[in-house]
Amino acid sequence: MHKGKAYLECLPREKTCKLWQDKLTAAGYFAKPPVEIVPVAQALGRVTAACTYAKQSVPHYNGSAMDGIAVRAQDTFGATETNPVQLTLLKNGQPFIAGGCYIVDTGDLLPTDTNAVIMIEDVHFAGNTAEIIAAATPWQHIRIIGEDIVANEMVLPEHHVITPADIAALLAAGLEHVAVIAKPKVTVIPTGTELVARAQDLKPGAILDVNSHMLCAAVATWGGEPIRHDIVPDNYELIKQAVERSLATSDMVITNAGTSAGTEDFTSRILAELGEVLAHGVAIKPGKPVILALCKGKPVIGLPGYPVSAMLTAELFVRDVLYQRQKLSIPEPEQVPAVLARQLYSHVGVEEFVRVSVGTIQGKTVAAPLSRGAGMISSLIKAQGMIAVGETSPGLPAGAPVQVRLFNRHQSDTLLAVGSHDLAIDVLGVFLKRQANKVLTAANVGSMGGIMAVRNNEAHIAGIHMLDDKSGQYNIPFVNKYLAQGTWQLVRLARREQGLMVLPGNPKHITGMPDLVREDITYVNRQRGSGTRMLLDYLLSKHGLACNAIAGYEKEVSTHMAVAATIVAGAADTGMGIRAAAKALDLEFIPVSHECYDIILNFPPDDEIAEIIITILQSPEFRQEVERLGGYDLAEAGKVLAVNNMQLGE
Amino acid sequence: MHKGKAYLECLPREKTCKLWQDKLTAAGYFAKPPVEIVPVAQALGRVTAACTYAKQSVPHYNGSAMDGIAVRAQDTFGATETNPVQLTLLKNGQPFIAGGCYIVDTGDLLPTDTNAVIMIEDVHFAGNTAEIIAAATPWQHIRIIGEDIVANEMVLPEHHVITPADIAALLAAGLEHVAVIAKPKVTVIPTGTELVARAQDLKPGAILDVNSHMLCAAVATWGGEPIRHDIVPDNYELIKQAVERSLATSDMVITNAGTSAGTEDFTSRILAELGEVLAHGVAIKPGKPVILALCKGKPVIGLPGYPVSAMLTAELFVRDVLYQRQKLSIPEPEQVPAVLARQLYSHVGVEEFVRVSVGTIQGKTVAAPLSRGAGMISSLIKAQGMIAVGETSPGLPAGAPVQVRLFNRHQSDTLLAVGSHDLAIDVLGVFLKRQANKVLTAANVGSMGGIMAVRNNEAHIAGIHMLDDKSGQYNIPFVNKYLAQGTWQLVRLARREQGLMVLPGNPKHITGMPDLVREDITYVNRQRGSGTRMLLDYLLSKHGLACNAIAGYEKEVSTHMAVAATIVAGAADTGMGIRAAAKALDLEFIPVSHECYDIILNFPPDDEIAEIIITILQSPEFRQEVERLGGYDLAEAGKVLAVNNMQLGE
Known part of the structure; x- marks a missing residue:
């Protein structure tokens, strides 16, 4: 209702970038950036504003x-x-x-x-x-005099980034000061009545302003000098004043709208009054509501309120402008080809940017899409790269070839853990970072999802806990059934307690499975394919309980912690999960079963990392750390339960 | 006499690095680095000291x-x-x-x-x-509450470099402060009685302390917090005091010896008193006199005094220690295969590190060794990469395959100009950077060297000025003779004046070529193969003068500016060169000839850069800039004089 109507026509990204670039160039924004004189000894990383010439020869005597x-x-x-x-x-x-x-x-x-x-x-x-x-x-x-540098010779060209050796050369050539391009001052203005500056002031419905800090840090990363403005509430006059004042003292102004309705419209009206709005709305997702304006010869960018949208649009419309203003060459992102781990739907008419985990598994580089919500900060911190799905594409099938733009150059160090979620996987990640400098990223898709990821070589590690109700055996029957091919090992991680989590004091007096069908009890469930869901269904059938008698059976979340959080939030009375999750959020725990949580290690035979993982699992330090979480027995951790060495195609 | 005798046995670099690493590890230097608590908003780029856990869920309400x-x-x-x-x-x-x-x-x-x-x-x-x-x-x-981040969940692992998005995640998770690894404090102590801190205090025989600033900047680049100590003269007690005091407040101490005798011996004796000297002398060149010591559990490194030695040994023995202390992974340098442009002699028994220019010419990547003197700061700023010549190698022939360790990842942007030196080449470099973002690096090897470099595809550009005394024609006869193969163009740069440079006031009353054989005149010559040398020899023979009658005929330097500097220094009375060099150093100039200075552009047919260069040469801005140097006529600049399109092998 509030949003959308105010958009100018959404242009595609490439056209918008070109328009933005052209207008700023025409306005002379990149032509003569301000210059400052700094002591040479403090000029590390700065950009020379002009060619610098030696004042004296080096050596200065024979x-x-x-x-x-x-x-x-x-x-x-x-x-x-x-x-x-x-x-x-x-x-x-x-x-x-x-x-x-x-x-x-x-x-x-x-x-x-x-x-x-x-x-x-x-x-x-x-x-x-x-x-x-x-x-x-x-x-x-x-x-002889001048053998190294001759007086009046050029020491550094213009627009050169000063290195430690350049500092030595400038000083040796008799220069104590050097003219460098001033760092562009960028004021970031968080706007929105619902925003609060500090976590202690958070109330339900209020939103902590984290974006302005993120954007200031990003500006610093790109060579700018960020200035964080105080939060401005959704008030036309106040926002206008803030933008006007910031324009007077900055080279660029960024407003970051709250996510609530209204703010963004104010911004676009204000920018149209103060200058020219070049674009309002770009055909991208996330980040569509971005506003690009030119006011008093300076770029003003209205970034959308959700963190993922704000970051993406800053990368698209702020970063390169800052580099150009500083006469820095725009770094070329490293691209790697990969195959898509999961099907990805996309909207025709918008270019979608999807953050991904990237890992090379059995020689195949895989891009696993992360949670795509524009509000998911966790997707920003978990991503190693990003893929773009073009405007005309309705999406990509699993296994499709994609180009991944890497965020840094060490993606080969990433191990992908895909499967059932367990807090012990996070602990394993810490030990792997410490002992092998590997980053573990976890996608929580349930046990069956983990097995399928191993089968498709889209996971290095898969945590599973699947009960075969015929044999009463955990996990082994499933890997033997689904993973006849490939080179993998199934390794015991832990025996752990599953149970029902309830609020402290157990206000609804839940004692076990039969309570779940009570009319006054609401339940929060795990997704299909997860081991916990399989266990629930097994226990319900054992107790002769019907799943459609459980209120909330259809409400699915994807981790133990999410189950616990849902109960803490009062959105459900109980849900099934591991003791450690209950303990982490101070919930009470009614044990209903023990189960075996094992991990599949999907590595070529004799791979060093597989050995390191097993050694970690067997170490007293790891066992203590996990057992401290509560509900775990790691006596058998690191025990190899099954091995497969069947190469694909054999 | 002074140096060398105090060395312990020189170990090879690899063994020294391992010993250094092992001793520091055994001393617990990398185990528990100091930690500090910083506001999250100021934690960009810092390294988490421990795993950080969410204090609140995100979102914090449904x-x-x-x-x-x-x-x-x-x-x-x-x-x-x-x-x-x-x-x-x-x-x-x-x-x-x-x-x-x-x-x-x-x-x-x-x-x-x-x-x-x-x-x-x-x-x-x-x-x-x-x-x-x-x-x-x-x-x-x-x-739902916790959909993004659940309270108590791990937000960032330990030893993780904090990004802008991480700042958002930490703040959103309710953390306002974060424990990070303290930046290692590194005190850099310049030692040497001959050192002065400021250019204005320089006297002949004194040396400006530039290394301490270079090393401080390098420490900052590697994540440390540099502290520059004042210069300490060559005094045993004063150096000892400085090291002891610095040890008390720093995580690492670097002493940087002056180049004069004595300092280095003091350092090694002092470090042996304060702790254990692990190595004094490493079988590398440059940088052999490095001292590695462990005092009070902290590394103390005595770096040699020449800038190239100091930088190399800092890269070898300081950088990785700082990274490890901060729990940062050591960046892998990018390596590219290349062929060596020139023969390279090396000493058996030492590993030599040679800085090189790198460029890709007609599809072939070439590494051109730069001037190897340990005192040549210019080699530090011109280098794009480095090659190592192993201990057992007596050297490498021209054309040998080498691995180049690149200093940054954009070496493809480098154009190599090899040949005769002219100041106009530096101006061309400025325009190329501005208009095509290309870095031009020049190696001055004379006209014939330039032709040979083009012939071997070791130069993109070669400046030449060679008079064919039979035809009286410049340059064209030589390219036709030597460059029958290849795809290149010969393009006019300038007509320019050659003459004799003399001190202001012309104290020896030199008026022309015949004066060169006067007994009271000393001359400084250019190297064989240079156009200026060819011109001299031509003019001498025309005047019937014998070269062995000229005092200083055998004293060769390799640029016009070096000729001028030699005269300014009083080491010769006169020398031949271009008017611009004389003007740059305020010398008087006695014109003796005009000549044509042209450049060979060695690019594939229709290469964009060749076109850009010709356009630059024809532009009024470039012409004015060069003519301003004095003695140039650029009326024909950019005129194509000869074209060859004969592919190799045709």
Whole structure:
């Protein structure tokens, strides 16, 4: 109702970027950035504003390049082993006489009238004379003035990023100050009546302003000097004042709308009054409501309120402008080809940007899409890269080839854990980082999802806890059934308690499974394919309970912690999960079963990492750390339960 | 005499690195680095000291994910287009009644007793009722508490470098402060009686302390917090005091010896008194006199005094220690294969590190060794990469395959200019950076060297000025003779004046070529193969003068500016060169000839860069800039004089 109607026509991203670039160029924004003079010793990483020229030569005098004697070369001509030449040792400061020499150390000023140095090793001293047995070439072993840098020569070109060695060169060339391009000042204005600055002021319905800090940090990363404005409530006049004042003192202004209705419309009206709105709405997802404006010759960008949208639009419309303003070349992102781990739907008409985990599994590089909500900060911190799904695409099937834009260059260090969620996986991640410098990223898709991910070589590690009700055996029957191919091991992680979580004091007096069908009880469930869901269904059938008699059976969340959080929030009375999750959120726990939580290690035979993981699982440090979470028995951790060495295609 | 004798046995680099690493590890230096607590908003780029856990869930309440109405799902069951359901609009704060609903905006707290949101687009409002034509699924369009981050869940692992998004996540999770690893404090102590701190205090024989600033900047680049100590003269007690005091307040101490004798010996004796000297002397060049010590559990490194040695040994023995201390992974340098442009001699028994220019010419990546003197700061700023020549190698022939360790990842942007030196080449470099973002690096090897470099595809650009005394023609006869193969163009750069440079006032009254053989005149020459040398020899023979009658004919330097600097230094009375060099150093200039300075552009046919260069040469801006240097006529600049399109092998 509130949103959408105010959008100008949504342009595609590429056209918008070009328009943005062209308008800023035409406005002269990139032509003559402000310059400041800084001491050379503090100029690390700064960009030279102009070519810099040497004020003095380096070296600034003719000096000895060796320890030895300084001589006049012509006095040494004819010296041989059989016909040595004796030179008279002169004192420092004593005027030169033909056939004389001076003792010099490396770096010493060459005495007047000498023109060569003979190394100390080649001189035989006897009393007041120095005997040599070979002639010196004129100018040998002398560092002549300007040999390194000549006065007036260019030391650094313009628009050059100053390195530690450049600092040495500038100083040596007699420059104590250098003109550099001023860091662009960027004011970030968080707007929204629902925003609060500090966690202690949070009330339900209020939103903590985290974006302004994130955006300020991003601006700093891109070479700008961020200035965080205080939160401005949704008030036309106040927002206008804030933007106007910021424009006077900044090179760029960013407003970051709250997620509530209204703010964004204010912003676009205000920017149209203060200058020209070039775009309001871009055909991208997330980030569609971005506003690009040019006010008083400066870019003003209205970024949307959700963190993922704000970050993406900042990357698209702020970063390169800052680089260009600073005359820095825009870093080319590293791209890697990968296959998509899961099907990805997309909207035709918008270009979608999806953050992904990236890992190379059994030689295949896989991109696993993360949670796509524009509000999911966790997707920002878990992502190693991003893929773009074009405007005309309705989506991509699992296994589709994609180009991943990597956020940093060490994606090979990432291990993907896909499957059932357990807090012990997080602990394993900590140990892996510590012992093998590997980053573990976890996608929680349930046990069956984990098995399928291993089957498709889309996971290094899969946590599973699946009860075969016929054999009463955990996990082994399932891996044998579904994973006949491949090279993997099934390894015990823990026996753990499953139970019903309830609020402290157990206000609804829940004692076990039969209570779940009570009319006054609401339940929060786990998704199909998860081991906990399988256990629930098994226990319900064992107790002769019907699932459609449970209020909330259809409400699915995807982790133990989410079940616990739902109960804490009062959105359900109970749900099934592990004791550690209940303990983490101070819930009471009614045990209903024990189960085996094992992990599949999907690595080539004899892979070092698989060995390291097993060693970690067997270590007392890891076991203690996990058992401390509550409800775990790690006596068998690291025990190999099954091994498969069937190469695909064999 | 002074140096060398104090060295312990020189170990090879690899063994030294391992010893250094092992000793520091054994001393617990990497185990528990100091930790500090910083505000999250200021933690960009810092390294988490421990795993961080969420203090609150994100979102922290169940909220609407849409603008719409909040309902109880069961009240909507059965709604269809033909059988719509009417719900009663309730006011905010009014208690829920069955069949009621509330208007909610995105982000609003979900009203008590509702459990689903229906999008505004799907609601028909009529007076006090909201009509819907489809049932709501329980929990639809609701962001439940903890959907993004659950309280007590791990937000960031330990030893993680904090990004802008991480800042958002930590703040959202209720953390206002975070424990990070303290930046290692590194005190850099410049030692040496000959050192002065400021250029204005320089006297012949004194050396400006530039290394301490370079090393401080390098420490900052590697994440440390540098502390620059004042210069300490060569005094045993003073150096000892400085090291002891610095040890008390720092995590690492670097001493940087002056290049004069003595300092380095003091350092090694002092460090042996304060702790254990692990290595004094490593079998590398440059940088052999490095000292590695462990004092009071902290690394103390004595770096040699020459800038290139200091930088190399810091890269080898300081950088990785700082990374490890901060729990940062050590960045892998990018390596590219290349062929060596010139023969490279090396000493057996030491591993030599040679800085190189790198460029890709006609598809072939070439590494051109830069000037190897340990004192050559210019080699530090010109280098794009480094090659190592192993201990057992006596050197490498031209064309040998080498691995180049790149200093940054954009080496493809480098153009190599090899050949005769002219100041106009530097100006061309400025225009190329500005217009095509290409870095031009120049190696001055004379005209013939330039032609050979083009022939071997080791230069993109070669400046030449070679007079064919038979035809009286410049340059064209030589390219036709030597460059029958290849795809290149010869392009006019300038006509320029060559002449004799003399001190202001022309104290020796030099008027022309015949004066060169006067007994009281000393000359500074250019190297064989340079156009200026060819011109000299041509003019000498024309005047019937014998070269061996010229004092200093054998003293060769490799640029016009070096000729000028030699005269300014009083090391010669005159030398031949271009007017611009004389003007740059305020020398007088006696014109003796005009000549044509042209450049060979060695690019594939229709290469964009060749076109850009020609356009630059033809532009009034470039012409004015060069003519301003003095002695140039650029009327024909950019004129194509000869073209060759003969592919190799055709």
